[in-house]
Amino acid sequence: MKAINMSRRKFLKTSSVVGGGLVVGFAMTGCSTVKLPIEMSDYGFVPNAFLQITPDNTVRFYCPRDEMGQGVTTGLGTLIGEELDVHPQDMEISFAGVHRDYKNPDFGVQGTGGSSSLKAHYLPLRQVGANTRALLVEAAARDLGVSVGDIATESGHVVVAGKRFPYGQFVGTAALLTAPEQAPLKLNADFRYIGTEFSRVDAIAKSTGTAEFGIDIDIPGMHHAVVIRSPIAGAKLSSVDKSGAQNMPGVTDVIEISSGVAVVAEKYWQAKTAAEKLDPKWDDVALAKVDTSTVRQDYAEAMKNEEGVSDTDEGNVVAGLESADHVIESEYWAPYLAHAPMETMNAIVRIENGEADVWSGTQGIVAAQGLVARFSGIPVEKVRAHSTYLGGAFGRRGTLTHVIEATEVAVASNKPIHLLWSREDDIRNGVYRPASLMKIKAGVKNDGSITAWQAKRVGGNITPKTLENMMPALFPGLGDGTIDFMVGLSRDVFASWVVDHSSVEGLYEDYDTANKTVDHVTVDHNLPLTFWRSVGHSYTSLAKEGMVDELAEKVGMDPVQFRVNNTQNNPRLNNVIKVGQQQMKKMQPAEGRYLGFASHHSFSTDVAEIAEVSVEGNEIRVHKVTCIVDCGIAVNPDVVRGQMEGAVMFGLTAALYGDLDLEQGAIKQSNFHDYPILRMGEAPEVDVIIIDSGTEPTGVGEPGLPPIAPAVASAVYKATGQRLRSLPFKLA
């Protein structure tokens, strides 16, 4: 093992930055007059919202995106460090507070998701780095009495005639100058850090227990809160006898809040133990009549009887199906799923002197700020929102019910509150990946060309639920009635007029055919829904790739060659399939092992995966996965590999185990014994091949997931002759 040079590594500071600060120069969105949330703990130079350089040459990067494990601090640190000529491991990286300059350029709000961060920030953050470097060079030229052309930069220093001067020496002069807005960017050939591998900037903190997550926040006078919620989503409290909990040791308050009953105590375990004494009664809601069998039956009837709303209508599908030599029709099912990040939901809220602080690991800290303002009545500009590391997210930490709860409890108890969900709360009171029933009817000619692709999906939609979550957070001043009206409107629009694209994404795009239709029928049983790693692609990939395997078989073609032939309109996808095909030809699986192949385009990235699988009895075992990915320039190839490895495991958990059942409206599963997650002994070896396509970076957090389930299904078909069309996979 190589020795670690500790002096190179700075630790990520999780203390959020708030309050006043010196603002000079430019900001990303132009000439900003909005005060930055950067607190000047020591004298330094703040040329923009992203950087602070101090006289002792500390370079601090305020990372605008949330670190949930995807490596965004390493990735974005590399972009800004590349142009600034500072090694990402030599920077101190802090999580940014709320400010308009920290908006995600892809979303227009300060949020993290959709595998968007590297793609959205690739040029803007490099530009910030380049402009700042130009400013420092100009300042150095003045201070040293040399011309700009005589100055080079490296590792946080200007270099003049072989002599090195730290950037920090010039910040006083730099603060008086105006930075250029379009300093030239480096040519790819000159990159020092982009495309190279070094360990993640957060690796030391996360290997020593020193990385600070939301759950770790500990402030003076803090009390702990535990909430008992209805087992059925949306049911309101009708009555509760508080006496059982009120007299328990350490308990200070028992409070009715919007989501249930909160117990406040000096310590967490006291609150938890006392809360178990409560037996609240809940109002009746329609969901209480719903079982998983109800959902499946309602979806099946809708699939059969309802036309739905058209998402895509190209060419003439009827004529295409008529011209086919073979027509195949298959249905595919995917269940509701919980995200189950290892850190359960939590938020810390302090309200004092008409001001508030909130700490939480979120996928949009601006939403936490807005919710605290809305539910405390404190103006949004007096709410300081602090980001922490996220102990996993996968889409879950965009919904911040726990911030609302902590705010309500802090207001009612008049105490700083640390509110934590249990694992049971996480699984039973969550927001879920929507269940889906999909049908594809496709035609193929004997020459292997696809003549028509008719797809339909039945299920709930995410977008109206997202509006329901985000509007109160982003517009804390907007009345409840207005929000209800707009959410209701969006629900109607997606049920009757246009398709929520995240419901059908990935169901039809990848393969060539002139005749395609995609229809959608909204059937929603009022279980809360949200994004779940790779969103619609997490279930559509099985239907799309499964159908392609069936078409190839029908015409007696190798399924991988069939994919090569039918992806001519998607050259980058076509290329990863070809590379996968070459890899597969070299593989010689042991006796009893079978290779399955699948590919999928999502979040602007193309991935093919080959799964080596054996079946023993009814048990599916995945031994090895080879993953071919084209995500443009791999800013840190090792982080890309890590994301592919992780997405394979996440997708395998869903393929082999992931299932939630509704029983009279309540989620039946509760913890890892009945909602199992893949463990080390079941984890395959993963080989990742990154295609060096040289184009701008695209997403990596999610695109590794969609191909794994269909790749395993394809291998299982070879092993057993059974087509797996229902998740999670069960062998007959």
Place this chain on the structure above:
Amino acid sequence: MIEFTLNGKAVRTDDDPGTPLLWVVRDTFKLKGSKFGCGAGLCGACTMHIDGKASRTCMTPISAVSGRNVTTIEGLGTPDELHPLQAAWVELSVPQCGYCQSGQIMSAASLLNKNPTPSSADVDAAMSGNICRCGCYVRIKEAVLTVAGQSLAYNADEEIKA
């Protein structure tokens, strides 16, 4: 009043004897490196060593550790002085979200204390109680096997004597 040794220091607490060790360490002694994941001994995020043996502390009442030796991730190594396992974790960029990694490292350290040269199957068996939702298993195993066989700067005997 319950007394035990925490990372080499004698400590005492008047927390209820039924309180799980995890919450006493986190809330009373303010060591936040050990994590809550499931509260049922199913995920391993709370793993500490009790007398050198990896234990699920979300299920262990403090009455059961009276007079015993408890080591947390903070007692294993620090950012300035990494335990060999932690150094391997950094070198291989094992953590993603990082939340489960304290527990993973404590389970791995306990394994290597008992069995300095584990096979791949030994590692699977010893680590099967630790869930990583980010799916870093390939690297966790590689890191453990990298360190296996090297002389460790830390061992269970020293821990108990401390």
